[in-house]
Amino acid sequence: MSDALSGIRILDLTAEPGFFAGKVLGDLGADVVKVEPPAGDPARRRPPFWGGVADPGRSLLWLALNTSKRGITLALDRPRGRELFLALAEQADVVLQTEPAGSLAARGLGWETLHARNPRLILCSITPFGQTGPRAAWRGSDLTVVAASGNLYATGDPDRPPVRCSLPVSHYHGGLEAAVGVVFALLAREQTGEGQQVDVALQAAMVMPSIGTAAMFRMTGQRGARVGAFMSAGRTVQREIWPCKDGFVSFALRGGPARVPGLIAMVAYMDEHGMASERLKAIDWKTYNHNLLTQPEVDALTREFGAFFATKTMAELYRAACARNLMLAPVNTAREIVASEQLAARGFFVDVEHPGRGRLRYPGAFAVTSDASVALRRPAPRLGEHTAEVLAELGLGAEDVERLRAEAVV
Amino acid sequence: MRPLFAGTTIVEFGGGAAGPIATRYFADHGATVIRVESRRRPDFLRILRLTPTTPGGLDGSAHFAVLNVNKLSVALDLSRPEGVAVARRLALRADAVAENFAPGAMAKWNLDYGSLVRERPDLVMISTCLNGQTGPDRHYPGFGGQGSALAGFNHLTGWPDREPVGPFGTITDSLSPRFAALLLAAALLRRRRTGEGQHIDLSQVEAGIVCLTESILTCTANGEILTRMGNRSRHAAPHGVFRAADEDGRECWVAIAVHDDEDWRRLVAALGRPAWAARPALATLAGRQQHVGEIEARLEEWTREQRAAEVAARLQAAGVDAAPVEDFGDLHDDPQLAHRRHFRTVEHAVLGSHAAETHAIRFSALEPRIDAPAPRLGEQTEHVLLGLLGMEREEFDRLRAAGVFE
Numbered sequence: 001m002s003d004a005l006s007g008i009r010i011l012d013l014t015a016e017p018g019f020f021a022g023k024v025l026g027d028l029g030a031d032v033v034k035v036e037p038p039a040g041d042p043a044r045r046r047p048p049f050w051g052g053v054a055d056p057g058r059s060l061l062w063l064a065l066n067t068s069k070r071g072i073t074l075a076l077d078r079p080r081g082r083e084l085f086l087a088l089a090e091q092a093d094v095v096l097q098t099e100p101a102g103s104l105a106a107r108g109l110g111w112e113t114l115h116a117r118n119p120r121l122i123l124c125s126i127t128p129f130g131q132t133g134p135r136a137a138w139r140g141s142d143l144t145v146v147a148a149s150g151n152l153y154a155t156g157d158p159d160r161p162p163v164r165c166s167l168p169v170s171h172y173h174g175g176l177e178a179a180v181g182v183v184f185a186l187l188a189r190e191q192t193g194e195g196q197q198v199d200v201a202l203q204a205a206m207v208m209p210s211i212g213t214a215a216m217f218r219m220t221g222q223r224g225a226r227v228g229a230f231m232s233a234g235r236t237v238q239r240e241i242w243p244c245k246d247g248f249v250s251f252a253l254r255g256g257p258a259r260v261p262g263l264i265a266m267v268a269y270m271d272e273h274g275m276a277s278e279r280l281k282a283i284d285w286k287t288y289n290h291n292l293l294t295q296p297e298v299d300a301l302t303r304e305f306g307a308f309f310a311t312k313t314m315a316e317l318y319r320a321a322c323a324r325n326l327m328l329a330p331v332n333t334a335r336e337i338v339a340s341e342q343l344a345a346r347g348f349f350v351d352v353e354h355p356g357r358g359r360l361r362y363p364g365a366f367a368v369t370s371d372a373s374v375a376l377r378r379p380a381p382r383l384g385e386h387t388a389e390v391l392a393e394l395g396l397g398a399e400d401v402e403r404l405r406a407e408a409v410v
Numbered sequence: 411m412r413p414l415f416a417g418t419t420i421v422e423f424g425g426g427a428a429g430p431i432a433t434r435y436f437a438d439h440g441a442t443v444i445r446v447e448s449r450r451r452p453d454f455l456r457i458l459r460l461t462p463t464t465p466g467g468l469d470g471s472a473h474f475a476v477l478n479v480n481k482l483s484v485a486l487d488l489s490r491p492e493g494v495a496v497a498r499r500l501a502l503r504a505d506a507v508a509e510n511f512a513p514g515a516m517a518k519w520n521l522d523y524g525s526l527v528r529e530r531p532d533l534v535m536i537s538t539c540l541n542g543q544t545g546p547d548r549h550y551p552g553f554g555g556q557g558s559a560l561a562g563f564n565h566l567t568g569w570p571d572r573e574p575v576g577p578f579g580t581i582t583d584s585l586s587p588r589f590a591a592l593l594l595a596a597a598l599l600r601r602r603r604t605g606e607g608q609h610i611d612l613s614q615v616e617a618g619i620v621c622l623t624e625s626i627l628t629c630t631a632n633g634e635i636l637t638r639m640g641n642r643s644r645h646a647a648p649h650g651v652f653r654a655a656d657e658d659g660r661e662c663w664v665a666i667a668v669h670d671d672e673d674w675r676r677l678v679a680a681l682g683r684p685a686w687a688a689r690p691a692l693a694t695l696a697g698r699q700q701h702v703g704e705i706e707a708r709l710e711e712w713t714r715e716q717r718a719a720e721v722a723a724r725l726q727a728a729g730v731d732a733a734p735v736e737d738f739g740d741l742h743d744d745p746q747l748a749h750r751r752h753f754r755t756v757e758h759a760v761l762g763s764h765a766a767e768t769h770a771i772r773f774s775a776l777e778p779r780i781d782a783p784a785p786r787l788g789e790q791t792e793h794v795l796l797g798l799l800g801m802e803r804e805e806f807d808r809l810r811a812a813g814v815f816e
Contacts, residue, residue, distance in 0.1 A: 003600070004596035004597060004599060004600040005596060005599075020621070024589075024592065028592075028596050046645060047644070048628060048632060048634065050627075050631045050632065051631065051632065052632065060624055060627045060628055060631060060632075061624055063627060063631075064623040064624040064626075064627050065623065065624070129746050130746065130749075130750055130772065131772075132749065133745070133746045133749030133750060134745045134746055134749060135745065135746040136746075138726050138733070139726065139729070139730070139731040139732075140731060140733065141667050141669065141731050143641060143643075143649060143650075143651075143665050143667045144665045144666075144667055144731050144732060144733035145733070146665075147651065147663075147664075147665035147733045147734065147735045147736070148733040148734065148735075148736050148744070148746075149736070149741070150736055150737060150738045150740070150741045151577065151578055151579065152651070152665070152735055153663070153735050153736065153737040153738070154578035154579070154737075154738070155567065155575060155576075155577050155578040156568065156569075156575060157568075157569065157572060157575065160569060160640075161641065161650070161651040161652070161653065161663055162651055162663055162735055163567065163568060163569065163575070163640055163641055163651070164567070164577075164641055165563060165566050165567040165577050165581075165638075166566045166567065166636065166637070166638050166639050167566055167622060167624060167625060167636070169563070169577060169581065169621070172585060172621035173584070173585065173588065173770075174770070176585065176588035176589060176592060177588065177769060177770045177771050178771075179592050180435060180588060180591050180592045180595060180769070180771060181771040181773065183592060183595040183596050183599060184414060184435075184439065184595060184771070184773070184776065185773065185776075186599055187414060187595065187598065187599050187602070188414050188773075188775065188776055190599070190602055191412075191414075192775070194775070196773055196774045196775040196776070197773070197774040198771060198772075198773055198774075199771070199772040199773075199774075200770055200771055200772075201746070201750060201770055201772075202770075203746060203747070204746075204747060204750055204752050204770035205770035207741065207747070207752060207767055207770070208431065208584050208767060208769070208770070209577065209578075209579050209581060209584040209585075210578055210579040210584075210738065211427050211431075211473075211477070211554075211579040211580065211583055211584060212427070212473055212476040212477045212767075213578075213579065213738055214738045214741050214767065215476040215753060215764070215765045215766050215767045216472045216473065216476050216738075216764075216765075217738040217739050217741070217742060217765070218742070218764065218765060219472045219761060219764055220472060221739075222738060223660075223737035223738050223739045223740075224578065224737050224738045228568075228572075228573070228575055229573045229574070229575055231555075234459070234461075240555055240576070241559075241564065241573050241574055241575065241576065243573060248559075248564070248565075248573055248574055249559070250552075250555050250556050250558070250559035250564065250576070252553075252555055254458075257457070258454060258551075262551065289461070291459060291460070291461055292461065321550065321552075322546070322547045322549070322550050325549070325550075325551050326551075327551055327552050327553060327556060328552075328556070329552050329555075329556035329557075329559040329560045330559060330560070331559045331564045331565050331574050332559065332560055332561070332562050332565060333562065333565050333629075333635045333637070334562060334622075334625045334626050334628065334629035334630075334635055334636065335629060335635055337560075337561075337562055337619055337626065338626065338629055338630060341546060341547075342541055342542075342545045342546055342547040342548075343545075343616070343619075345544070345545040345546055346542055346544055346545045346613070346616070348616055348619075360627065360630060360631055361626075361630040362623065362626070362627065362630075363616070363619045363620045363622075363623050363626050365616075366589055366612075366616065366617045366620040367589065367593055367610050367611060367612045367613075367616075367617065368542065368543075368544075368610075368611040368612075368613075369593075369597075369608055369609065369610050369611070370523070370608055370609040370610075371606075371608060373600075373608070374593075
């Protein structure tokens with residue numbers, strides 16, 4: 001009973017946008033029960049599949065974001081399935097869901113019903129735009145909610161359309177907001193004894209990722225011009241992503257006094273390789289202020305740093321960065337991440353056994369706590385893997401479960 | 411209703427974005443969040459755009475102001491033992507301590523968990539930095555831009571034929587505070603239930619990688635590397651951002667996502683069933699992916715003459731997933747964000763009236779509030795030390811005269 005959310009039962013009805021919320025709450029020790037229709041969640045049918053074998057237990061999307069959950073099947077559109085769900089909800093603390101606003105209520109599983117059956121229950125909804133308001137009924141997905149958040153407009157190259165991250169970052173942001181909302185509601189319940197509704201909007205969740213720039217608009221007038229691999233600073237644009245010998249690195253001229261020692265160290269590093277010009281070595285770093293540089297000065301610096309990076313690999317530059325305190329990082333792909341010595345030293349990756357399918361290496365705990373209470377606790381469930389187990393906790397016997405199976409309720 | 415964290419005190423060391431955004435979740439629900447700051451080493455955001463002519467100097471940063479509303483500031487010079495001693499008293503009195511200095515900095519002052527917990531056995535404390543508190547690269551000094559690159563977000567963002575760009579806003583600086591708020595809230599709940607404290611070591615890079623687990627598994631399971639693909643999707647077509655009619659001389663765009671064959675039929679109907687779109691070859695995802703370049707060009711011919719908001723409204727009415735691409739100015743006129751009161755207005759001594767945002771969670775029985783602007787550096791030193799910490803006036807005056815509150 002020592003983990004943060006030990007003894008908290010969460011019924012996870014979510015589709016893909018909500019997978020991450022249940023996963024992080026499961027990592028914190030909650031008993032998260034994924035509730036799928038008997039045919040399985042659509043994500044199980046989405047490629048790529050582990051080993052290229054199309055199988056509901058091998059979708060990498062499913063496997064990635066449903067760890068630390070048990071899984072049952074339940075036909076919520078059948079009266080018996082609905083009744084079983086309400087019986088589970090009576091004993092649960094939280095229901096997580098991603099259906100369009102009003103859809104759960106239309107199925108007889110809305111807040112009034114759930115609250116009447118279990119006043120302590122928390123209902124957390126994750127939707128593109130929220131439960132109420134002029135766009136509550138709008139459809140949305142990662143691309144369109146990021147479009148409506150200001151973040152897309154500012155991302156990309158100036159001569160091309162705004163561009164998104166190719167994995168759905170709004171689902172991670174929104175999932176974390178939902179998890180925070182759930183724990184806040186659990187804390188509130190400690191005081192009041194009552195559950196409540198938690199309403200997370202993915203659009204709104206994607207405004208903060210612009211780190212205050214949206215809120216600053218009326219002060220700065222900045223609408224978010226795209227500068228590609230660059231960054232606006234003072235009167236200039238300064239390069240942030242630089243090509244190197246075998247890929248790209250992130251490095252910046254900007255920043256306050258905290259960055260200056262790194263710039264001095266970088267020039268010394270270049271000088272050891274005979275690649276720091278006299279002009280570069282002559283810069284007075286005591287008075288250096290990146291906000292006061294002119295564009296020709298920035299361009300001259302960029303040429304020198306760029307020419308040096310082109311002679312080095314990502315790994316060489318990152319080793320030097322760690323040894324010399326340079327604010328430079330490789331633009332990692334999954335390959336470099338899996339091979340990281342730092343992550344290995346912290347025991348970050350875990351090998352997870354999947355019965356009948358083999359072992360697979362996963363990113364492990366999202367944080368290290370003094371009592372190791374955050375952990376990837378179990379592999380993503382196979383379809384209906386825990387149906388009998390969870391129904392047995394409701395008092396149903398094996399025969400009852402067989403009958404439900406025959407009636408296609410589970 | 412009573413704010414959830416009324417009576418809860420959090421002491422915050424560090425600065426920039428990642429640390430301060432995390433504690434805002436608590437401040438916006440009534441917690442007393444006390445920033446320990448100094449003039450000798452000001453917060454990164456107080457000086458990011460500072461020039462000799464910035465009005466208000468260290469108190470004139472708009473960026474600092476929008477991220478630090480609802481907080482108090484105590485100025486303490488931590489290069490002096492008297493300053494460290496006061497910081498220690500504050501930390502020991504708090505319900506939780508949050509810090510995002512480089513690893514080892516807190517230990518240098520004996521303000522690390524191992525030191526504080528001896529006097530405060532149920533301490534809840536979170537330390538967050540790029541690479542975590544342990545491991546050979548723990549002292550690596552990067553900021554959010556480097557964190558995003560290390561965690562794999564930059565590689566996945568941009569056009570396949572160009573250099574990566576990274577999502578605007580250094581994404582580990584916005585993901586990690588959400589993890590931190592979750593971890594702190596969970597630790598407070600756990601202490602309430604068990605009486606036990608906790609130290610949390612949050613590596614911003616690791617937390618980011620956990621988000622991108624799908625990319626890691628694609629590598630560890632199949633040896634494949636996912637990469638950036640512009641706005642296209644492996645699972646949907648068309649899926650992109652299209653130029654709409656210019657407005658006020660500005661380029662405008664609309665995002666359209668067709669997730670399945672039924673969506674495509676709806677889109678074709680909304681377009682008025684032109685011959686190019688009605689071709690059977692485009693009725694399936696495989697067919698649309700094969701002709702995706704042509705579909706995108708044709709769609710843009712249609713969107714180019716209309717206002718982005720009109721295209722989106724029209725497609726939404728037809729049941730198609732679409733939204734205008736809003737810039738940071740547009741967000742202040744967005745009807746949905748207005749409905750959710752995402753932005754609130756505060757009055758700042760230097761900057762005047764300005765907007766600040768609260769989190770994206772709305773509760774039926776809790777209300778996030780923004781009651782106070784971001785503090786000027788050291789603005790509440792006296793209030794906090796005399797009022798909350800119970801320091802005697804005589805000691806306060808002596809320390810102030812000695813320059814400890816700088």
